Amino acid sequence: MAEYSCLIVEDSPMMRQLLVFALARVKNLRVTEADDGVDGLRKLASARFDIIITDINMPIMDGLKLVKRVRSDPVHQATPIVVITTEGSQEDRQRALQLGANAYITKPIQAPQVIAKVKELLKIE
Amino acid sequence: MTGDKKGRRSDRPLPELKKERDSFIQTFFKKGAQFSQELVNENSKLRHRVSELEQESTRLRTQLASDDAIRELLKKIEGLEREKKKLLSRFEEAEAASSKWVDQYTEVEGELANFANLYVASYQLHVSLSFRHTVRQIRELLEQLVGASIFAVYLQKSDGRTLAPIVADGIDKPKAIAIDPDDGGIGEVFSTGVAQIERGHLEAGSIDNPVALVPIKMEDRVVGVFAIYATLEQKPRFLPVDFELFKLLGAHAAAALVCAKLFADAGHKIPSFDSFFDPEM
Numbered sequence: 001m002a003e004y005s006c007l008i009v010e011d012s013p014m015m016r017q018l019l020v021f022a023l024a025r026v027k028n029l030r031v032t033e034a035d036d037g038v039d040g041l042r043k044l045a046s047a048r049f050d051i052i053i054t055d056i057n058m059p060i061m062d063g064l065k066l067v068k069r070v071r072s073d074p075v076h077q078a079t080p081i082v083v084i085t086t087e088g089s090q091e092d093r094q095r096a097l098q099l100g101a102n103a104y105i106t107k108p109i110q111a112p113q114v115i116a117k118v119k120e121l122l123k124i125e
Numbered sequence: 126m127t128g129d130k131k132g133r134r135s136d137r138p139l140p141e142l143k144k145e146r147d148s149f150i151q152t153f154f155k156k157g158a159q160f161s162q163e164l165v166n167e168n169s170k171l172r173h174r175v176s177e178l179e180q181e182s183t184r185l186r187t188q189l190a191s192d193d194a195i196r197e198l199l200k201k202i203e204g205l206e207r208e209k210k211k212l213l214s215r216f217e218e219a220e221a222a223s224s225k226w227v228d229q230y231t232e233v234e235g236e237l238a239n240f241a242n243l244y245v246a247s248y249q250l251h252v253s254l255s256f257r258h259t260v261r262q263i264r265e266l267l268e269q270l271v272g273a274s275i276f277a278v279y280l281q282k283s284d285g286r287t288l289a290p291i292v293a294d295g296i297d298k299p300k301a302i303a304i305d306p307d308d309g310g311i312g313e314v315f316s317t318g319v320a321q322i323e324r325g326h327l328e329a330g331s332i333d334n335p336v337a338l339v340p341i342k343m344e345d346r347v348v349g350v351f352a353i354y355a356t357l358e359q360k361p362r363f364l365p366v367d368f369e370l371f372k373l374l375g376a377h378a379a380a381a382l383v384c385a386k387l388f389a390d391a392g393h394k395i396p397s398f399d400s401f402f403d404p405e406m
Contacts, residue, residue, distance in 0.1 A: 012265055012269060013249060013252075014245055014246070014249045014262060014265045014266065014269055014270070015265070015269055017245045017248065017249065018241065018242065018245050018269075018270075021241040021244075021245065022238065022241065025234070025237070086268070086269075086357075106357075106359045107268075107269055107272065107357065107359075108269055108270055108271065108272035108357070108359075108360060109269075110238065111234070111237070111238035111241060111242075112231070112234055112235065112238060115234075
């Protein structure tokens with residue numbers, strides 16, 4: 001059975017833990033955590049990931065900059081990216097999608113919603 | 126003798142008789158031939174009729190066989206229809222069972238997600254003994270898990286008459302509130318220890334019309350109140366898990382804050398094993 005790897009980029013430990021709990025329900029998915037955009041880029045440089053979930057509002061490097069950097073990275077330019085937005089802001093979502101994100105989830109996140117989105121993008125039954 | 130001869134001579138047919146005889150014979154043979162011809166014709170007709178009847182009989186026999194085959198086919202179709210009905214009924218039963226399983230699975234997944242939320246909230250509240258971290262976790266819990274957009278957490282001041290905000294989001298200048306048991310809001314919740322939570326739509330929430338006021342308790346003493354004035358637009362109403370989160374925050378927030386404060390006051394010194402059994406404690 002295929003194994004998948006997921007990178008979660010989120011500055012809130014609470015949100016990271018929630019996402020890790022949610023994604024533990026997806027079989028054969030290995031999850032790596034990063035505190036912010038810079039930490040995320042560091043981890044992306046050292047390993048290949050099948051999907052990236054990133055928060056938009058983060059210190060140091062926000063999610064939008066991260067999406068832009070990932071899309072110019074030859075290794076991960078086609079990797080699906082899901083962005084998490086705090087506000088119901090249409091603007092943030094549009095900007096993220098324009099920069100190359102594949103989908104978005106709005107907070108407060110619901111585990112079944114996260115699982116469904118990840119499975120859909122990884123084409124897991 | 127002579128007489129006999131004469132007699133024979135007298136028996137000799139007369140020409141008229143001969144003619145009559147010949148005519149009779151001719152007529153007889155003619156009629157015979159005619160009769161024979163009629164018989165031949167009749168025979169031919171009968172043969173034709175027999176042939177027709179044989180053909181009819183063959184046709185009827187074929188039709189009978191064909192009818193039997195049709196009857197057989199109809200029987201088979203009826204059998205297949207019954208089988209189809211049975212299979213459809215079994216399929217519907219299986220579909221209903223499957224749908225029931227899917228519903229149960231979804232429900233269990235939902236419950237697991239709720240437990241995960243509660244576990245994470247509790248874990249994050251108590252994982253650190255840093256006062257700042259604990260305050261940040263309370264803020265995140267309200268913002269990220271509940272979906273609050275305008276909120277504040279008030280704790281009782283030492284004067285006993287006012288509540289001061291330790292966390293506030295979406296409020297311009299958060300200020301202390303005088304405890305008034307009759308204000309119908311924060312003061313009342315603080316005085317009675319009974320939460321006021323909107324169970325319907327949350328769109329109408331504002332600073333003047335909070336959607337949730339929950340007492341913060343330390344053991345049985347109310348030490349503060351958290352107030353949610355508005356929620357994110359994608360949070361139109363509180364879910365069952367939010368009520369559990371409110372209970373958890375109401376019961377754990379003060380303990381977590383007090384622990385963090387005491388730990389800071391103690392110079393981040395972790396009590397030794399012996400100190401837990403100090404007779405003065």
